[in-house]
Amino acid sequence: MAKQSIFGRIAQLTKANINALLDQAEDPQLMLDQLVRDYTNSIAEAESAVAQTIGNLRLLEQDHAEDIANAADWGRKAQAASGKADELRSAGNTVDADKFDSLAKVALGKQLASEKEAKDAEPSIASQTDVVDKLKSGLTSMRQKLDQLKGKRDELVARSKTVQAQTQVADALGSIDxxxxxxxxxxxxxxxxxxxxxxxxxxxxxxxxxxxxxxxxxxxxxxxxxxxxxxxxxxxx
Incomplete structure (x- = not known):
């Protein structure tokens, strides 16, 4: 739910029409300053949520890799136990051979369980990977929008100062006609x-x-x- 909330916030902010907001604002510079603060705060919150989501994904990937490794390890143990059972049985020691075959079966059961855990985790890993990719893309868009806002604000301030200077010069010239x-x-x-x-x-x-x-x-x-x-x-x- 939190992830969806972050998605909605990113989508809303990245689609904001800066020019339309400025047209409606009584003081465009103050409006831009507020937008910059809002975007900065939203980006910080989104970064925290994305970092947590990435951390959870990495844990899932680690568990999956561990399950794969465990399955391979149990497979080697099952093969070793089965080979030992065949060796003992060839030597006429059926009792011990049966014991090692039983161990092989236990190892194979462990292998199957590890493989199942790894397989069951794969859809969740794929889904989380897609979420992380989209969140990263959203953050990139937000940072670009923030840079655009800052550039717009700086341009507006510079233009405002130029207009003020031109007005002062015009007033001065008019007073000494x-x-x-x-x-x-x-x-x-x-x-x-x-x-x-x-x-x-x-x-x-x-x-x-x-x-x-x-x-x-x-x-x-x-x-x-x-x-x-x-x-x-x-x-x-």
Whole structure:
């Protein structure tokens, strides 16, 4: 019954659709971590059961081999006793000959019993061998599935970290958009432009005042020249 339970567990776990489980999970990484733990625990339990089943099979095989060896040994003893009986009977010692024939019969009975035990054990050995082979195959499938799960989990973690890094970079780039007029950089640029315009205005005002002064100087020179010429006329020059 325990062996059938192990069979069912192996079949259920090896047929698990990882992608379907991930689609249904709210947190795929946590789901994969839990699956890895479940598979690891199930494999450990299955390994223990398989080891016990293999141990029982080996004991059956040892008993079978011992029965075969005992049958052969009793066969040799029966042959030796029968040969001794024939030798004694040829010598005219029928009493002892009969004793050795009786021993031969006992040995042959033991041989038959050992052969029967060996033969009766063979179906059980064959059945247990099939069970062990299937359990070993199931364990191999479970280990492969576990490796697949671990690979899927590691891939998912790596992809998740990549997405997080890309999101951080995108957020950082968006926060320093110099073309955005509402950004700090845009406001500072506008302030600098206003200061530059103010300097240009002051320079223009300064230039205008200087031109006025030179124009006044030119007017004064011209007036002086007129006064000088008028004085010359009066003096009869």
């Amino acid at each position: 110099v073309l955005d007029p509402t950004s700090e950089i845009g406001r500072f640029e506008e302030k600098v432009r206003r200061e530059e315009a103010k300097v240009l205005g002051r320079q223009e005002l300064a230039a205008s005042s200087l031109d006025s002064q030179f124009e006044s100087l030119d007017d004064l020179t011209e007036q002086t020249e007129i006064e000088a010429r008028l004085a010359a006329l009066k003096n009869g020059a």
